[in-house]
Amino acid sequence: MSERFETMIDLLRKGRAKEIQAETRAALDAGHTPKEILEQALMEGMRIVGDLFKNNQIYVPEMLIAARAMNASLEVLKPLFLAGDVEERGTVVLGTVKGDLHDIGKNLVKIMMEGKGLHVIDLGVDVPAQRFIDEARAHGARVIALSALLTTTMGEMQAVVRAAEASGSRDAFKILIGGAPVTEAFRQQIGADAYAPDATSGADAAVAILRA
Numbered sequence: 001m002s003e004r005f006e007t008m009i010d011l012l013r014k015g016r017a018k019e020i021q022a023e024t025r026a027a028l029d030a031g032h033t034p035k036e037i038l039e040q041a042l043m044e045g046m047r048i049v050g051d052l053f054k055n056n057q058i059y060v061p062e063m064l065i066a067a068r069a070m071n072a073s074l075e076v077l078k079p080l081f082l083a084g085d086v087e088e089r090g091t092v093v094l095g096t097v098k099g100d101l102h103d104i105g106k107n108l109v110k111i112m113m114e115g116k117g118l119h120v121i122d123l124g125v126d127v128p129a130q131r132f133i134d135e136a137r138a139h140g141a142r143v144i145a146l147s148a149l150l151t152t153t154m155g156e157m158q159a160v161v162r163a164a165e166a167s168g169s170r171d172a173f174k175i176l177i178g179g180a181p182v183t184e185a186f187r188q189q190i191g192a193d194a195y196a197p198d199a200t201s202g203a204d205a206a207v208a209i210l211r212a
Contacts (some may be wrong), residue, residue, distance in 0.1 A: 001044075002032075002040075004023065004026070004030065004032070005037075005040045005041040006047075007023060008020055008027070008037075008042070008045065008073070008112055009041055009044060009045040011023060012041070012042065012046070012049070012066055012071060012073070013045060014065075014069075014070060015062070015065025015069045015086070016065055016069055017068050017069045017071075017072035018072065020072055021068075021072040021073060021075065021076055023073075024076040024077065025038060025076055027041070028080075031132070034077045034080040038117055039061070039117070041071050041073075042073055042074070042080060043116055043117055044112075045066070045070070046053040046067075046070060046112065046115025046116070047115070047116075049062070049063060049066045049115070050199070050203070051200065053108075053198075053199070053200065054103060054201075056199055058128065060104065060108070062175070063108060063111060063160060064111075066111075067115070068116075069092070069113070070111075070115060071114075073167035074114075079139070089116070089117040089207075090118055090119065090126075090142060090143070090206075091118070091120075091139050091140060091141040091142070092118050092121070092141055092142075092143040092145055092206050093135045093136045093139065093141040093143070093145070094110055094113070094120065094121070094122050094125065094145040095123030095124060095125070095127035095131075095132060095146065095147070096104060096125040096126065096148065096149075097127060097129075097148050097153050097154075097156035097157055097160070098127060098129060098153070098156045098159070098165050099124055099152065099156060100126065100147075100148050100149055100153040100156070101121065101125045101151050101152070102125065102141040102148075102149035102150070103125050103147075105146040105149060105178070105179055105180070105199065106122075106125070108199035109145060109178065109199045109202045110194075111199070112120055112199045112202065112203035113145075113202070113203045113206055116203050116204075116206075116207050118203070118206060123135060129159040129160045129162070129163040130163050130166045132133060132144050132146070132160050132211035133160070133163050133164055133167050136169075136172070137169065137172070140143070140158075141173060142174065142209065143173060143175075143176055143206050143209050143210065144160065144164075144171045144173055144175050144176065145175050145176045145202065146160055146175065146176070146177045146178070146179075146192075147177075147178060147179045148181065148182060149179050149180050149200065150181070154179075154182060154186065157175075157177050157190055157192065158162060158190035158191075160175060161175055170197035174193040174194060174209045175192045176192070176193065176194045176196060176202065176205055176206060176209070177190075177192045177194070177195055178197065178198075178201075182195065183195070194209065
């Protein structure tokens with residue numbers, strides 16, 4: 001790994017948004033491609049941050065400032081992505097299910113997914129089952145990621161599975177679920193495709209599905 005990318009990873013971990021943005025421009029000027037910067041600096045940096053978070057070595061505030069730094073770098077790179085310099089890594093539709101207004105867990109999943117180069121359509125909170133299906137179709141998403149923090153709203157995850165079946169598009173995408181009360185046993189019970197116990201695992205699961 002180049003010394004410049006190591007510097008960018010360090011800046012990302014520390015949340016130095018303005019500095020990593022300047023370093024991103026310098027990397028491009030030095031001849032590094034957007035793909036190299038994305039994969040070797042940003043994605044690697046967020047992988048490290050995700051591992052630290054998963055192991056309780058850092059917490060939500062540190063995750064958020066790292067995400068802010070990543071987004072500052074992406075502001076420089078995105079026009080080049082749109083120009084076709086970076087391949088599409090796949091689209092995920094993400095949201096908190098109907099009746100649930102909690103978004104911290106969902107937002108962390110979004111951060112980790114974007115850190116892996118995925119395009120995330122964030123529907124927000126209190127999302128009806130049919131909207132997940134409609135948005136997944138509209139954006140060509142192969143993954144629908146559902147979050148719930150309340151045991152009283154977990155049943156809405158099953159409503160999404162049933163809506164997918166009723167629309168005849170159940171095989172068009174995989175349904176990934178997570179949240180504090182959610183378990184692997186519950187995933188099996190409702191017929192969802194994958195379960196993730198934390199944000200890092202959720203991003204890894206989405207990548208695995210899109211690579212399959």
